Amino acid sequence: WPMPSASEGMSRTGNHQMIRSLLSIPSFWQTEARDTIPVHPESDSTLQEGDIVFRRKRSAINCDSSCFWPKSSDGLVKVPVNVSTEFCKLLVYRTWIAEAMQEFTTLTCVQFINRTTETNYISVVPGESCWSHFGKIGGMQQVGLMKTGCMSKGAIQHEMNHALGFLHEQSRSDRDNYVKIMWEYVIAGEQGNFGKVNSNNLGLPYDYSSVMHYGANDFSNTSGKATIVPIPDPSVPIGQREGLSNLDVAKINKLYNCCSNVLHKPNDTFSSVNYPSSYPDNSNCLWLIRIPQHQIFLQFDAFDLQPSPDCTSDYIRVYDGSSRNSSVLLDKLCGMGSLPSLVASRNVMLVEFVSDEATAATGFQASYSQGEDSASFTELGDISNFCLANIHVQN
Numbered sequence: 445w446p447m448p449s450a451s452e453g454m455s456r457t458g459n460h461q462m463i464r465s466l467l468s469i470p471s472f473w474q475t476e477a478r479d480t481i482p483v484h485p486e487s488d489s490t491l492q493e494g495d496i497v498f499r500r501k502r503s504a505i506n507c508d509s510s511c512f513w514p515k516s517s518d519g520l521v522k523v524p525v526n527v528s529t530e531f532c533k534l535l536v537y538r539t540w541i542a543e544a545m546q547e548f549t550t551l552t553c554v555q556f557i558n559r560t561t562e563t564n565y566i567s568v569v570p571g572e573s574c575w576s577h578f579g580k581i582g583g584m585q586q587v588g589l590m591k592t593g594c595m596s597k598g599a600i601q602h603e604m605n606h607a608l609g610f611l612h613e614q615s616r617s618d619r620d621n622y623v624k625i626m627w628e629y630v631i632a633g634e635q636g637n638f639g640k641v642n643s644n645n646l647g648l649p650y651d652y653s654s655v656m657h658y659g660a661n662d663f664s665n666t667s668g669k670a671t672i673v674p675i676p677d678p679s680v681p682i683g684q685r686e687g688l689s690n691l692d693v694a695k696i697n698k699l700y701n702c703c704s705n706v707l708h709k710p711n712d713t714f715s716s717v718n719y720p721s722s723y724p725d726n727s728n729c730l731w732l733i734r735i736p737q738h739q740i741f742l743q744f745d746a747f748d749l750q751p752s753p754d755c756t757s758d759y760i761r762v763y764d765g766s767s768r769n770s771s772v773l774l775d776k777l778c779g780m781g782s783l784p785s786l787v788a789s790r791n792v793m794l795v796e797f798v799s800d801e802a803t804a805a806t807g808f809q810a811s812y813s814q815g816e817d818s819a820s821f822t823e824l825g826d827i828s829n830f831c832l833a834n835i836h837v838q839n
């Protein structure tokens with residue numbers, strides 16, 4: 445593919461400092477790469493909105509079905525990825541990349557898998573800037589990561605999310621209700637990065653905390669002057685690159701018609717899709733329960749899944765942690781009946797529900813609450829060796 449040539453710049457301003465301290469982001473996270481985009485004249489590509497490569501034939505707005513990664517029969521959207529050895533050589537790089545991808549894999553039905561022979565795949569390469577194509581383009585497509593500018597979980601996720609078919613949050617059709625673009629402070633020639641598109645907003649709200657939102661001072665021509673000001677409250681932080689927001693996750697699952705969720709209230713109830721009517725075939729749903737500080741108690745208030753030998757057809761599985769690599773609290777379970785309460789050892793628990801292509805039942809309803817003891821836990825990336833091994837989380 446023609447590589448867009450780009451020179452990078454950094455925006456370092458007071459407001460970034462504020463956001464950084466609010467989110468406790470290490471200092472290098474603030475230096476979001478800014479592409480100044482001299483497009484190669486022979487290229488059939490052009491960088492728009494700072495870091496998105498659009499092929500000229502494709503409308504930026506109309507990502508048709510060929511632009512989305514296909515869903516396989518198990519309900520998962522598998523996106524093959526190849527990571528440059530340049531990144532694999534260094535533990536810190538491969539850890540960031542692995543953790544960024546793991547979060548998609550855990551929270552959404554998009555599963556980044558190690559590319560073997562697949563025709564359509566993403567190649568993560570070192571770049572002079574941070575950039576990506578918009579949606580699946582067919583064949584190999586690159587995601588460029590600048591070693592000094594976008595080596596943070598959220599910045600990597602930002603570029604990967606472009607490749608899944610997402611634009612910048614502040615380019616949404618309804619953005620004028622939520623932010624004001626301060627055109628007088630936008631660097632001359634960079635106004636194109638602040639365009640508004642006739643986007644499909646998926647029926648989900650505008651998200652200031654999206655990893656797809658620009659920072660307040662991006663492309664500013666004046667130190668300390670914001671180019672994007674949230675309205676009505678200008679102090680709302682924007683531009684975080686800590687990790688996918690709840691709405692980022694919801695939007696990915698909605699766009700790809702999946703059913704995974706993050707639950708973060710101290711107590712909540714959830715159920716299979718359509719409960720108490722029949723759940724759909726070929727679904728693969730996850731509920732990540734991630735509450736502050738306390739261990740989690742889970743109980744099933746109703747349970748009715750298609751029975752099968754060894755529960756190979758439809759089943760529930762519960763993990764004591766935040767990914768399908770975590771230890772199993774409750775292995776494949778199906779049929780009808782009452783289940784014992786489950787207790788996570790810490791403040792994260794993952795509930796997985798899988799249905800096959802035939803015979804559904806009413807499904808389940810479950811509720812959880814928090815224990816009294818403090819038991820918070822930050823999982824370290826246990827997949828930082830994905831350059832050497834398969835990053836696909838096998839069940």
Ligand SMILES: [Zn+2]
Pocket residue numbers: 493494495496602603606612
């Ligand atoms: Zn972008």
